[in-house]
Amino acid sequence: MLQGDRASDRVVPPTGFTARLTVFVSAAMAFLAVFALALSLAAGRLATTWGDELARASTVRISAPEGQMAAQTSAALRLLQQTPGVDSARALSEAEQRALLEPWFGPDLPVDQLPVPQLIEVTETADGYDAAGLRLRLQAEVPGAVLDDHARWRRPLVAAAARLKLMGWVSAILIAGAVGAMVTLAANAALAANAQVIAVLRLVGATDAYISRAFVRRFTLRALTGSGIGTFVGVLAVFLLPASGETAGFLTGLGFKGWHWVVPLLVPPLASAVAFAATVVAARRVLGDLS
Amino acid sequence: MIELDNVAYSYGGGELLSELSLQLAPGSFHFLTGPSGTGKTTLLKLCYGALRPTAGYARLFGQDVRQMGRDDIAMSRRRIGVVHQDCQFLDHLPLAENVALPLAVSGQPIASGDENLRELLAWVGLTERALALPPELSGGERQRAALARAVIMSPEVILADEPTGNVDWEMSQRLLRLLVELNRMGKTILIATHDLALIRAAKSQVPARVLRIVNRKLQAAGSEL
Structure with a gap:
């Protein structure tokens, strides 16, 4: 379709202004799509990381008078090892x-002389344990133990990250829809502006397929050009975002990692496909109404 | 080739043509006359499938127009050359490409320097204007270009609507000679015109039948011409 049919392309007069607008809007949409995808993929990574950490670990904290600390710790360890869903407790x-x-009190703190609670790191199995049940049993057998279930404060963050990811994808889909709507409007305008051309072509025996091909090819190529430019600029902008380094927070983590760099490259072909479909539908509808 | 059988056509409320029958046999030469507004153009449009009859049957090459899809109509246009009263072209393409357009749209594009195209342009006297854009052409040149475009596919039928409407007497004689020549080559010709002098001139060159639209119906007119 790209090289063939230059002849059918020639039958529609060139239109500078709408052509430039179509290219511009395609470019702008592709640029936005790249950011929506970057946001979505970054949020997805964040949700996965947080989710993994959350699924793995929780902490039991034991505060007990000096003499009972060892006894309560071993009681709690024993109890934890018998709890279904606990992989290991240490x-x-x-x-x-x-x-x-150390970060709070400095390296010289004499921990052994302070009533610091004993911490037990609990690693869960994939299925996890019943936190409420474990809490009750700890209360009964180890009065000084408090189960610190990380899920309670991390779960909302994971949910927020997942929602952010969803919104990124919804934005990408809306952008595709907007490209389709824009191309439909532009194609309708072009078909209306070229009513005489279409009438002449019909008179000399052109089929609808031939006529629509001239328009479809044109709009598909415009969308491809525009979205190619927009994607290039968008990817460049994401690439040039300040590097996050070790302290990768959410905002500084925005971008693509690894194979995700391939995802924005799908934007131009997808935009062209949307433009192709939109023009085919518009042309079919307009031509069907003519004699 | 083209057959109208008890055809009626109405625009909105009023009936323009009714109980109209017409058969264009291969190699025949017809004139269609009558005052303007009596439906000559409508009748031609019925003949090439641009309009569908509101009653009766229209058949193009044996096919009922009502059963023909848009592509069937497009295919039949390749066998019918049409010259409109107000000839329309693709204004951004030079005349030679416009004349060769029927070939291009049917998937047989030719170079603008093609021998047959040059001959055809010489035949209608437009060799020097081959690279001109349609808006630069005079009325007569447009009508000759439209005729050249109508015949380039070597159609079986040529329908012409007031082909001499915008040209002087000498030019109309030339166009008529072109049409007569095509008829001698076996083409079926139907010309709608109110130019009685043209009809008289034609009758001396070719056995033409003259039809007239009177009271929404078609009548053979002959003796008074």
Whole structure:
């Protein structure tokens, strides 16, 4: 379709202004689509990371008088190991606890002399455990133990990230729809403006397929050109976003990683496909109404 | 080839043509006359499928127009050359390409320097205007170009609506000679015109039948011409 039918392309007079507008809107839409995809993919990565961490670990914190600490810790460990859904439970060593506190109190804190609670790291199986049941049993057997279930505060964040991802995809779909609507309007205008051309072509025996091909080819190529430019600029802009480094937060993490760089390359072919379909439908409708 | 059988056609409320029958046999030469507004153009449009009769049957090459799809109509146009009263062209393409347009749309594009095209343009006296754009042409040149475009596919039937409407007497004689020549080559010709002098001139060259639309019906007119 790209090289063939130059002859059928010639029968429709060139129109500078609408052509440029179509190219411009396609470019703008492609640029926005690249950002929507970057947002969506970044949010997806975030949701996955947070979700994985959340599914894996929780903490039991034991505060007990000096003498009972060891007994309560071993009781809690025993209880945890018998709990279905717990993969492993391990009391943190003194050194590990000191490392956790260091950012707040400095390296010289004498942890062994302070009533620091004992932490137990609990790793869950894929199925997870029944948090409410475990809490009740801990209360009964280890009065000083508090189950700190990370899910409670991370779950809303994961849900928000997942929602953000969904909104990114919805935006991408809306952008595709807007491209289709824009091309439909432009094609309708072009078909109306070329009523005489169409009448002449019908008179000399052109089929609807021949006539619509001239318009379809033109709008598909315009959408391809515009979205190609828009995608290039969009990808370049995402590429040039300030690097996030170690402290990858959400905003600085916006962009593509690994094979995700391929995704924006799908924008121009998809935009062309949308333009193709929109013009075919518009041409079929307009030509069907003519004698 | 083209057959109208008890055809009626009405625009909106009023009936323009009714109980009208016409048969264009291969190789025949017909004139269609009558005051303007009596339906000559409508009758021609019925003959090439641009309009469908509101009653009766129209057959193009044996096919009922009502059963023909848009593509069937397009295909039949390749066997019918039409010259309109107000000839329309693709204004952005030079005359030679406009004349060759029926070939292009039927998938047999030719170069603008093609021998047959040059001959055809010489035949209608437009060799020098081959590269002119249609808006630059005079009325007579447009009508000759339209005739050349109508015959380039070597159609079996040529329908012409007031082909001499915009040209002087000398030019109308030339166009008539072209049409007579085509008829001698076996083409079926139907010319709608109110130019009685043209009909008289034609009758001396070719056995033409003259039809007249009177009271929405078709009548053979002859003796008074």
